[in-house]
Amino acid sequence: MIRVAAVGDIHLGPDSRGLLRPAFATLDELADVLLLAGDLTRHGTPEEAAVVGEEVGGLPVPVIAVLGNHDYDAGRPEEVTRILASHGVQVLERSSTAVRVDGTLVGVAGTKGFGGGFAGRSAGEFGEPEMKAFVRHSRECADGLRTALDRLAAEGCDLRIALTHFAPVPDTLAGEPTEIHPFLGSYLLAEAIDGAGADLALHGHAHLGTERGLTACGVRVRNVAQPVIGRAFAVYRLHPPVG
């Protein structure tokens, strides 16, 4: 059994330094890995990234993250990624990593993802260059996620987790105004997850949404935005397939 701790949208800044550390310090008893689903900062400044690094640095479990839209706001995502890495956090973007827990190889594929909306009500790559660029970014994130999940399968992972900031399904947006769903996620992420297969999909971003959802092909989706889970992090127990 693998215990996955996850949280997104902690939106840390200098005024929230130290708030989450006591909870994270209990992780060695509660979980085998900590996944961070983006929006770790308010504006993605190096100062805020350093606060995040201090909160999760030196924990007894591997820490794997994706960035969120807030972490891009200052236009320095590479710097944020570098600062987090210097505290031992592995930041994924259209990439994957695998950790061995006892005998089980657990793979995590991650991307920030982007908006565009959900099947039947989504934006298309059509018209003005700005619109095309919007939808193209979403598609490229989803394509990268699919490739990363496929790679994890080829590497023989026993369990595979898709980690994004934007939502792959509308289920977990319940509570958010439907008018803004196209800014909260994209069906392209779910299509990638269903296409490549995964044991669990985690996302954040929708602070007013709900925790549980399902992709069309039955992959469990959990919105781990901190306001949604109502705790420092959530823990999910996954069971590797037998035989």
Place this chain on the structure above:
Amino acid sequence: MTAADATGSDEAEYRLAHLRDRLADDEVGELGLRIELHGSHVTVRGTVPSEERRAAVERIVAEVMDGLKVHTDIVLADDRPPTWAEDLP
């Protein structure tokens, strides 16, 4: 009526839209709040990470929506570890 005379709910709608921009700016960076206009009342609900952030949100809402009745229901994020885990068989 000239543009300068514009008052009432129409104008409040624009102020509400600008409020979202204000709240997303340098100081608070809060995009996850639900803000709604009900006649001359404004409701604000959501979760923020700290007492400072809540005070900043309340101050900015009162400032931008000046003249309307503001009702806030902003809770602080719960930073305690979970007491249970969800089993996914």
